[in-house]
Amino acid sequence: MKTRQITVPRIHQKDMDFDRFYEEFFKPELPVIIAGVTDGWGANTKWNAEALLNQLKDSKSTVKRALWYDNDGQFLSEDYAVPSFVSRSLEAQYSYTRDKNCRFWIHPPGNVTPWHxxxxYLYVFNVQVKGAKEWWMVSPDTPLASFPFSNITAPFYCRQPSREVAYATFVAEEGDMVFLPPLWLHRVLTLKNSINxxxxxxxxxxxxxxxxxxxxKEILKLATLPGFAKLIIRMGGAGSMEYFKQYGGGGWPLIRELTADTSSxxxxxxxxxxxxxxxxxxMTDKDGANVWKKKLTESGPIPVS
Ligand SMILES: O=C(O)CCC(=O)C(=O)O
Ligand SMILES: [Fe+2]
Structure with a gap:
């Protein structure tokens, strides 16, 4: 694999306003780290893994996901302040949002969220409230090979592009916010006890x-063709027809808009x-295990050449 390293800029929140964020990062879909986001937050002293887990479990609006918890913008909102460029970006003029558009991740050191x-088309404002994480990102211009119809990266030894891969790596420290643009592949290693x-x-x-x-877009278009949605869901493991119904907070109208220029x-x-x-x-990994059954994903960093 040939690689080219790209640098993700780090900008302090006092130098960031909506206009700058929109023009330089949101509109062109480029990653950025914004420092100092949690300055003055009550969460700095109030939040710890155990207490937060209990609060999440006690809240009726919590939805437990495979790797994280979803909740809404009211949950513990007295403990943090939403930066204005974040709240502006989430406005209906710029974004589709869902009711529970906050995610909470609690991880011990060594936890790896594998390449995906x-x-x-989700973008993520990811605040490192506690602890630290090492991020790896790959541009959607030079994607890694995925499992069929899936957003999960196949193991590097299975099949990876021989052409160039443009990647970035950095550490998100306490108080940093990572802006992850849509379709950027990422792999995240927790370095210190972490709350995001x-x-x-x-x-x-x-x-x-x-x-x-x-x-x-081609996969989405396929889902609009009779009989194909079920096949894609089965292959990609997305869950059910609900996935397309709720796609991106816009559902089928959004899918039709996205695929207007994509032919059958x-x-x-x-x-x-x-x-x-x-x-x-x-089909089999180094241990002889079936890659498909395990949905095994190479969790290491990009092999840099
Ligand atoms: O923090 C992590 O381990 C994973 C984060 C992630 O995948 C995301 O924010 O989309
Ligand atoms: Fe992710």
Whole structure:
């Protein structure tokens, strides 16, 4: 794998306003780290893993997800302040949002969230309230190989591009907020006992074009063709038809908008590419275990050449 390292800028929140954020990062869909976001937050002294877990469990509005908890903007809102460029970005003019658009992650050191990109064209404001995490990101222009119809990266030894991969790596320290744009692949290693608060949304308007954007649109288009949605869900493990119904907070109208310029032929050819890609993936990992059953994902950093 040939690699090219890119740098994610780090900007203090006092130098960031909505206009700058919108022009330099939100609109072009580029990552940025914003420092000093938690200055003055009650969460700094009030939040610890155990207490937060109990509060999440006690709250009726908590939804437990596989790796994190969802809640709404009211939950513990007295403990933090939403930066104005975040609340502006989440406004209906710029984003589709869901009712429970806050995510909470609680991780011990050593925890790895393996390579993936978030579905639903989701962008994430990821605040490192406590602890520290090492991030790796890959541009959607030079994506890693995914499992078929999936947003989860196949293990590096199975099948990875021979062309260049543009990646970034950095550490998010306490008080930093990572802006993760839509379709950027990422892998996150927890370095110190960690609490993260996220706000998520799906950007309105045409997404920035990239290889992964084309793939995502072709898969979505395929889902609009009779009989295909079920196949995609089965292959990609997205859960149920609810996934498309609620897609990106906009559902089928958003899917139709996103796929307006994608032909059915491109979608069918995507299906062929995904299936032939699947055949070229190695079926067993180094231990002889079935890669498909394990959905095993290489959790290491990009092998830098
Ligand atoms: O913090 C982590 O371990 C994973 C974060 C992540 O995947 C995300 O914010 O989308
Ligand atoms: Fe993610």
């Amino acid at each position: 990109y978030d579905g639903n 608060l996220n706000w998520v949304g799906t950007k309105k308007g045409a997404p920035t074009r990239s290889k992964l954007d084309a793939r995502e 032929l491109a979608a069918l050819s995507r299906a062929a590419k995904e299936l032939s890609g699947a055949l070229s993936l190695r």
